[in-house]
Amino acid sequence: MMFDESVKAVLCDIGGVLYVGEEPIKGAVAAIREIKKHYPIRFLTNTTQKTSAQVVKKLQKMGFDIESEEIITALDVTKMFLAKEKSSAEFLLTDDALSFFNELKYYDKKYVVVGDAQENFNYKNLNRAFRKLMEGASLLAIAKNRYFKDADNELSMDAGCFVSALEYASGQSASLIGKPSKEFYHLACASLHVKPEKCVMIGDDIESDIKGAQDAGIKAALVKTGKFSKKDLSLGIKPEYLFDSVASIL
Structure with a gap:
């Protein structure tokens, strides 16, 4: 054992x-x-940069014996939550991750959803998310990690830093849907x-x-x-x- x-x-x-x-x-x-x-x-x-299918493809290419049904991503859990709520969102995500939520685009935007948006973390996008929060949307953090080990083997800022900025600006506290939420682990x-x-x-x-x-x-x-x-x-x-x-x- x-x-x-x-x-x-x-x-x-x-x-x-x-x-x-x-x-x-x-x-x-x-x-x-x-x-x-x-x-x-x-x-x-x-990870909110890639969908579960992209994660599986990457792992299999490296030689891992891993199938799609064995992977649970924070994007999967977020999509399930929004579908249940019949809501779309103002998303701060990468372009690849954004396309994962296309089928929800006809719902009203009741949430601002923040993941690792990389280059999409710019003033224009952050301010648009801030304004949606001030209009009454709720702040949803897919993750609140401070940093991660990047491809160059150095640490890089993660989504939590930008979640904190929106919390401070809007006066809201974000609800967490990815790790380390108990709901994610229990699922x-x-x-x-x-x-x-x-x-x-x-x-x-x-x-x-x-x-x-x-x-x-x-x-x-x-x-x-x-x-x-x-x-x-x-x-x-x-x-x-x-x-x-x-x-x-x-």
């Missing part, structure tokens, strides 16, 4: 755990193949038909992956890859497991 016998299923972050930039982390492909022999698994990602557990306390979450983000999972009643395994920093171990958040990388789980 890779984990203690109470663990019956695995949740796993993607960026920083399976790969950094365009390269898989050493040993990760073999590790995931072996983990899948012992546990059902769901791969969770807060992933439900898709595996396993209770949260029977799952373990593998991640590189001490706040979103580790504390988020633990707050949702899920055990957590921190890997020292991706955005991991030594200072993470001094923040008072104690993962149940600590590994050098996902390959070390073997």
